[in-house]
Amino acid sequence: MKFLAYLVSGISLGSIYAIIALGYTMVYGIAKMLNFAHGDVIMVGGYISFLAATNLGLPALLSVLVAMAFCTVLGILIEGLAYRPLRSAPSLAVLITAIGVSYFLQNAALLIFGANPKAYTPVVSGTLKLFDGQLSISYVSIVTVVCCVVIMLALTAFTGKTRMGKAMRACSEDKGAAQLMGINVNRTISLTFAIGSALAAVAGALLCSFSPTLMPTTGSMPGIKAFTAAVFGGIGSIPGAFIGGILLGVIEALSRAYISTQLSNSIVFAVLIIILLVRPAGLMGKRTQEKV
Amino acid sequence: MNMKRYFKDARADLLTYAGVIIAFLVISALKSNGMLNRSQTGLLVPICCYIVMAVSLNLTVGILGDLSLGHAGFMSVGAFSGVITAMGLMNVIPSAPMRLALAMVVGALCAAIVGFLVGIPVLRLNGDYLAIVTLAFGEIIKELITCLIVGVDSKGLHVIFNVNGSKTANDLTLLDGGRIIIKGAQGATGTKTIATFTAGFILIMITLVIVQNLVRSRHGRAIMAVRDNRIAADSVGIPVTKYKMMAFVTSASLAGAAGALFGLNYSNLAAAKFDFNTSILVLVFVVLGGLGNIWGSIIATVILYILPEALRGFSTYRMLIYAIVLIVVMLTTNNPILKNYFASLRSKFGKSREKEASAS
C-alpha cells in the first residue's frame, strides 16, 4: 500500500514535469534552442497566480487563468525581444541569451517579491481516502493528472488537425521551406512560445500546490528536469514528453522512497544517460543520420 | 613556405603570456605596497581559478566544439580531492607550497579520471543531447560528493559514503588527534587555506602552455578538424573519439587543478557551490570572450567576475544589471543588423586611423 502511495505521488509529480516538458518540447522543436528561461516562466506563473489569489482574492481557477494570460504575454515578449533578433545567430549565442533572460526573471522576481518563500495556497484542497484511509490521494494530485492528460490530448489534436498546428510542424521541420509555402514563420514561433508559456503558468500553479513554497529559484530545477523529461521521451515528440515526464516523476518518487533522498536527482539523471545511450534520440524520437 | 602565418600565431601566443605576466607583476606590486584592500585581494585567487576554468572550458566548447554544461563538476572533483590530499598530508609534508602543488596534481588526476569515465558515454552523443548529459553528470557529481564524509587520523584516511543521510562525522570513529575533512552536505570544513595568488598565476601559465601548444600541434589540428567536419576528419584517418576524449580529459584535468586551488582558498566549502549555475557562469565567460579565443576568455573572466563586485553599490540591482548586460551584449554581437552597423563603424574608425598613419 505504501508502494501505491509513492507511485501515486510519483505520477502526479510526473504530470507536472510532463506539462512543463510539453511546453519545452514544442519550443525546442520549433526554435531548436535550450530555453533555460522556461523554468523561470513557471516561477512567474506561480507568483502571479499567488498574487491573484491572495491580493485580489480571486478564486483558484480564475487566478490560474490570470497567470496564464500574463505568462502568454511574457513568453511572446521574451521571444520577440530576446530570441527573434538572434534567429540566424549561432545556437550558443541564443543559449547564453536564454540564460540572461533566466537570470533577469529570477532577479526581477527577487526584487519585486523578495527572497523569502511565500506560502502558496493549493488550488484545490483536501484528500481522497481509499481502502479505509490506507491510501490517501490529494485532490491536487488528481487535478494535476487530469490536467496533464487533457493538455496532452489537446496539443496532439492541435498539432495534428488544425491549420496553425500543421504550420508549426512544418516550421519545426524546415523553416525555409515553410516560409516558401507562405507560412508566417515568426508568427508561428510566437504562437509556440505563447502556448509553451501558458502551459508553464499552469505548471507553476500546480507545482506550488504540490510543494507550497514559492521562491525566485523555484522554477529552475523543475525546468531542467522537465527538459530532461522531454529528452527522455524524444525531444519534439508530444507523447514522448508526456511519457518522459511521468516516468521521470515515478523514478524520482520511488528512488526518494526506497534508495536515497540525497541521490534522487542523480538516479533520475543516471536513467536519462542510460536511455540516451541505448536510444540516442530518446524513447519516441526519430533518429536522423547525416547524409554523406 | 607559410612561415608568416606561423609567426603570427606564435606572436599571438606570446602576447597572451606577456599580458598575464605583466598583470601578475602589476597586481603583486600593488599588493605588496598595500594598495589593494582586503576584499580586493580576496578576489585574486578565485579570479585565477575561474580564468583556468574558462580557458579549459574553451578547449571543450570552442576548440572541440562540444557544449559542456557540467564543467563545475570537474572543478568540484578537483576541489575535494585536493582538499583531502592537502589536509590528509598535513603532518607528512610540512611545507604548504609543496602540499598545494601536490593537491593540484592530485586534483587534476582525479578530475581527469572522472572526465574519462564521463567522456565514454558523453562523447557518443551530439549537440544538445551531449549538453544535457554533461549537465546531468555535473549534478550527479555534486550529489555524490554531498554524500561523502571523510576524516583522517594516525591510522590513515577514513571515508564513509552516506547514501541515506543517516550517518554523521561521528561514524568515522577517528582516533584522538584525528581531523574531519569533509562533512557531507556541509562540505569541506576547517580547511587550512594555503592557496596563494602566485600559485594561481603559475597555474594560469601552465594552462596557457598546455592549451595554446596543444592547439598548434597535430593533435590540436585534429581536434579542430573533428569540430569542423567530423566525417571529413574520419576520412583523413583521424580517430574521432580519441581526439574528442583527449580534449575532454585535458579540459577536465585543468578544471580539476583549478578546483584544488579554489578548494584550498576557503576554510569552508560545500559541494553545492559547484552546481549548474557555476558551470553556466564559466560558459558565459567563454562565449563572451569568443569561442576558441584564449585571450578573450581571460579578459571576459576578469571583467565579468569583477563586474558584480563593482556593482555592489547597486546592491540588489546588480544581478539584474548583469543579466541585462549579458542579453544586450549577445544581441549586439550576434544580431546581423546590429553587427553590420558596428562593423561599418569600426571600418570607418579604422580608415580614419589609417589616414592619420599615412599622413604622419
Added chain:
Amino acid sequence: MSESKKRRAGLESVSPVVPVQTTYYVPERDVDKSPILQCINLGISFGGLKAVEDFNLTLGRTEIAGLIGPNGAGKTTIFNLLTKVYQPTHGTILLDGRDTANMTTAQVNRAGIARTFQNIRLFHNQTVADNVLIGLHNEMDYGMLGGILRLPGYWRAEKIARNRAMEYLALFHLDQHADELAGSLPYGAQRRLEIARALATNPSLLLLDEPAAGMNPSETAELMENIVKIRDTFHIAILLIEHDMSLVMNICEGIAVLNFGRLIAKGNAEAIRNDPTVVEAYLGRKGAKE
C-alpha cells in the same frame, strides 16, 4: 613513400608478386599484378531496401577506373561502403589483400583509401595549409606531450610536414592561397584542395566523388590532366564517380556501370559505349530502340 606503403601492407618479407590469372584490367606498367582492391558480393540494405547488391569489382594497382550510373544508382553508397561510413550488410572488401571488415573509417584511411566528397567537406574555418596538414596527421609521429612541451621531435616533424603540405598545394596551384581560409576559396579550388588533402594521407587508392561537378569545360580539362598526373606521380589507383561522360570515357581504363544498386556492365570505354543495357539505363527502353 613506397617504403611506407609496403610497411603498411606488411609486405616486407613476403613477396606478393605471384602472377594471378586476372579478368580485370591490369595496366602493363604494374609490376605487382595483385589487385589493390577487391569487392566480393558487396551489398547493403537500409531497412528492407537493397541500396547496393552483389557488387563485384577488382582494381589494378595503378588503374584509373570510373563508376557511372544514373542518379540514385548507389554510386556514392559504394564509396561509403568502401570507406566504412556505412557497414556492409554482406560481402567482403579486400584492400591490398586485407579484409577491412573490422576497420573504422579512420583505420581504412590509414590502410590506404582516401576520398573526396560529392558535397565538398573541407575544414572551412581553417587555412588551406592547415587542411593539408590535417591530412598529414598520421605522417607525423610526435606524441601529445611532445607537442605540448615542443620537444625537438615536434619541430622536426612540423617542419617536414609543412614543407610537404606546400608541395601538395603547389601541385594543385594552391600554394599562393596557403594562408587563406579554406571556406573562402572559389568552388573549383575547393575541389582541388579536397584532392590535395586526400593525397596527403598517402593513400594507395583514391576515391573521387564527382570531381568535375560544377566545373566549366576548361577546368574539367585541367582536372582530367591532373587525375592522370596524380596517378603517374604517386603510382596509385583511382576510382571516380562522374557524370561528365567525356571525362570518364577519356581517362578511365575500366568503367563499371551501376543501376538500381546492381552492376549492369563492366569494361573499357568502347565496350560501355556500345552496351545496349547501359544505353537503356540512361535513356530508357525507347531511347535504346532509337
